[in-house]
Amino acid sequence: MINQFLIDTKVATPVVCGPMYPGSNPELVAAVSEAGGLGVVQPITMTYVYKHDFREGIQLIKSLTDKPFGVNFTLLAGNKRYEKRLHQWMDIAIEEGTKFFLTSLGNPRWVVDRAHQNGIVVYHDITTRKYAQKAIDAGVDGLNCVNNRAGGQTGLASPEDMMNELHDLKLPLVCAGGVGNETDFIKVLEMGYAAVQMGTRFLATNECIVPESYKEAIIRANENDIVWTNKLAGTISSVIRTPDIEKGGLMVNPIFSFLLKQPSTKKLMRTILLLRSMEQHKKVVNRPGYDQIWQAGKGVGNIVEKVPAGEVVKTFHEAYQSIA
16 A cells, blocks of 8 residues: 655654644754654753754754754744744755645645645644645645644544544645554554654653653653643643642633733734743753643553663564554
């Protein structure tokens, strides 16, 4: 059976190391791609958390692997300074030969137009059929289906329900959320997904530069330890239950909740929460033992040890070969 995702990305194994804040350091991205998966760069993590000049960070990855990798672009409208930086990052990604873009939020039409002019494939994050159709109308090449088992900002539907809702759209579908081992992987491929995106599994690897306490929390946790909070970005995020994350409750106070629902204040409130969350997560990396704010998905129950990222990809590749 032809796997369009593998054709689009030119990788050997239909496994994506999803862009993570703060987990996507260049060494991890390179290790996943070198092993045959697809590492994806998160520009804010690259520049803000790990302090790389964006071009130099891309070149660091290229010095560690000659295999394909991608770049994630979060399309936040209304912030002129961020939009200018977004265009600069895209210019650099194109100049450095990146051939895969993953877009999040917003309308990706302008990204698709620019990408296709340069032979670049674009997949877009979606959570519902409504947003999938908008992405298709914008010309994307594939859909990254963020389900209710994902870590970080999550969807509301199960992988099964998303497949039932989207299977007729005739684009490659990537299952984003809830995959922790090769058994999970095979299960979602058999549902009809072309690939999986994992974040939590790759956090608990040797190459990921997050504190050992974060990795150990992932290994110890089971899926019942995953809770939802809207305090990190104003939308639902999946995290490991800790005293720090439960401090003051998992949801914003009634005033914030009201303001998040108003069209005139929703964007401002989400920006305030997101900026606060970014600073907290940066401290998680740079000041181990700070707050225990550990984003993770429900695949934690099947993550039992820290291993090299390449070993994860190798194990998944062998599983894929058994059914391909």
